[in-house]
Amino acid sequence: xxxxxLRGRYQIIRDLGKGGFSETYLALDMDLPGNPHCxxxxxxPIFTDSESLEIAARxxxxxxxxxxxxxxxxxxxxxxxxxxxNQEFYLVQEYIPGTxxxxxxxxxxxxxxxxAINFLKDLxxxxxxxxxxxxxxxxxxxxxxxxxxxxxxxxLIDFGAVKEITAVMETSQGITVIGTPGYTPxxxxxxxxxxxxxxxxxxxxxxxxxxxxxPDTLQKKPEVVWNKQDVNPQxxxxxxxxxxxxxxxxxxxxxxxxxxxxxxxxxTLLESLWNTKKKVASVSVITxxxxxxxxxxxxHKIIQxxxxxxxxxxxxxxxxxxxxxxxxxxxxxxxxxKNEVEDKTTGELVRFSPYDRNNSDTGAEVIFEVxxxxxxxxxxxxxxxxxxEIIQFFPEAKIHESRSITLPNIPLPxxxxxxxxxxxxxxIKRKAVWTVKDNTAYIVTYSATESEYDKYLSxxxxxxxxxxxx
Numbered sequence: 001x002x003x004x005x006l007r008g009r010y011q012i013i014r015d016l017g018k019g020g021f022s023e024t025y026l027a028l029d030m031d032l033p034g035n036p037h038c039x040x041x042x043x044x045p046i047f048t049d050s051e052s053l054e055i056a057a058r059x060x061x062x063x064x065x066x067x068x069x070x071x072x073x074x075x076x077x078x079x080x081x082x083x084x085x086n087q088e089f090y091l092v093q094e095y096i097p098g099t100x101x102x103x104x105x106x107x108x109x110x111x112x113x114x115x116a117i118n119f120l121k122d123l124x125x126x127x128x129x130x131x132x133x134x135x136x137x138x139x140x141x142x143x144x145x146x147x148x149x150x151x152x153x154x155x156l157i158d159f160g161a162v163k164e165i166t167a168v169m170e171t172s173q174g175i176t177v178i179g180t181p182g183y184t185p186x187x188x189x190x191x192x193x194x195x196x197x198x199x200x201x202x203x204x205x206x207x208x209x210x211x212x213x214x215p216d217t218l219q220k221k222p223e224v225v226w227n228k229q230d231v232n233p234q235x236x237x238x239x240x241x242x243x244x245x246x247x248x249x250x251x252x253x254x255x256x257x258x259x260x261x262x263x264x265x266x267x268t269l270l271e272s273l274w275n276t277k278k279k280v281a282s283v284s285v286i287t288x289x290x291x292x293x294x295x296x297x298x299x300h301k302i303i304q305x306x307x308x309x310x311x312x313x314x315x316x317x318x319x320x321x322x323x324x325x326x327x328x329x330x331x332x333x334x335x336x337x338k339n340e341v342e343d344k345t346t347g348e349l350v351r352f353s354p355y356d357r358n359n360s361d362t363g364a365e366v367i368f369e370v371x372x373x374x375x376x377x378x379x380x381x382x383x384x385x386x387x388x389e390i391i392q393f394f395p396e397a398k399i400h401e402s403r404s405i406t407l408p409n410i411p412l413p414x415x416x417x418x419x420x421x422x423x424x425x426x427x428i429k430r431k432a433v434w435t436v437k438d439n440t441a442y443i444v445t446y447s448a449t450e451s452e453y454d455k456y457l458s459x460x461x462x463x464x465x466x467x468x469x470x
Contacts, residue, residue: 001025002025011027023041027039036095038093039095043060045088053087069380072387073129073402079091100145113210123154124257129402131198137156138197140183140201140202183201188200207224207226224245317335319334331462333352339353364446364453365446365448366447373439431446
């Protein structure tokens with residue numbers, strides 16, 4: 001397989017791993033400038049009769065569509081192509097430079113509580129999007145998690161196509177299917193995976209990070225026994241509920257876990273001193289005085305910063321823009337400039353931009369668009385098209401976030417993408433939010449130079465959250 005060029009485009013350069021019915025390779029895309037790396041997965045059916053191949057082909061196409069959908073999230077590799085050659089099936093996916101979490105944990109390093117919490121929040125936000133797409137991963141484990149080199153964020157890999165198709169092949173041989181011992185809950189082993197089966201796997205991975213122990217070696221009596229006495233009791237309680245044997249007693253959804261994590265109390269300064277590894281029986285008066293003297297200047301500095309930041313202390317007054325022809329309503333700051341466009345070619349209705357008396361053109365703006373769709377699309381299909389459009393046509397585009405969100409006044413699924421790139425060699429950052437209703441896409445985009453982006457982000461977010469479809 002090495003040195004093979006698939007479809008005259010994908011040059012195989014290295015073997016990344018092999019399973020029972022699948023092989024994974026690193027390749028170069030010879031059609032794109034710079035020949036970027038990509039990952040090629042080969043699925044090899046062992047049954048070559050026409051009926052089995054027809055089932056495999058149908059399953060392959062179905063699962064490829066799932067990969068296209070979930071690949072719109074910034075922390076999931078994009079599916080670049082899928083095709084069949086010589087009764088073998090190929091997936092071409094985005095290559096993510098980074099380190100497998102399994103290699104990181106194999107070094108014997110243990111996470112701090114802060115690292116564990118950050119891991120949980122990072123991975124759970126990905127799974128929240130995946131579950132919104134009605135997909136269960138079913139094999140969350142360190143070997144399927146990459147810590148991305150560019151920003152240290154977790155990336156979730158190895159989705160359904162390989163698992164689903166190889167599962168059919170394995171079942172034909174009488175072999176049990178998807179999941180990894182130690183990370184797989186009982187209901188999944190019984191062939192009845194739930195959305196919170198993924199939550200169980202995340203919890204077991206977190207236990208491994210905190211303890212350095214492989215989950216497959218942990219006792220279960222019947223609940224998982226782990227060294228939680230060294231962990232904040234609140235965090236331990238959350239993890240215990242994530243890994244309950246009975247899925248009915250487990251967290252039922254990812255948002256429930258994220259909500260519990262958000263309520264974790266931050267220790268005060270004195271609590272941190274009191275709960276250090278070397279517990280001190282008493283704190284001397286001298287130490288307290290030293291802390292007090294050190295804290296006073298900091299407190300004074302914070303007060304001074306608040307006094308000299310009046311823009312943060314006074315609320316912004318908003319007006320309402322309403323367009324009955326398109327049945328939309330959105331709020332905007334009274335001190336921003338409104339420019340009604342109504343361009344039927346682009347779908348752009350209105351632009352809002354902040355007015356700066358010292359510099360009337362700040363480069364920041366909020367743009368509202370309404371785009372009739374040429375054919376019926378669900379949100380995930382439109383999102384896939386929109387993200388690909390950004391990557392293809394926005395110079396040096398980089399997707400920072402891509403996730404499902406909920407807007408307060410719109411009872412419809414909504415998607416948010418934060419991305420950056422170049423416009424006339426100027427660094428631009430954007431936050432775009434869209435939803436689909438009655439074969440029409442509604443898009444609100446906040447755009448600013450990278451240096452100004454954070455300055456107006458809060459106001460732009462308030463505007464986006466005010467959107468109503470009448």
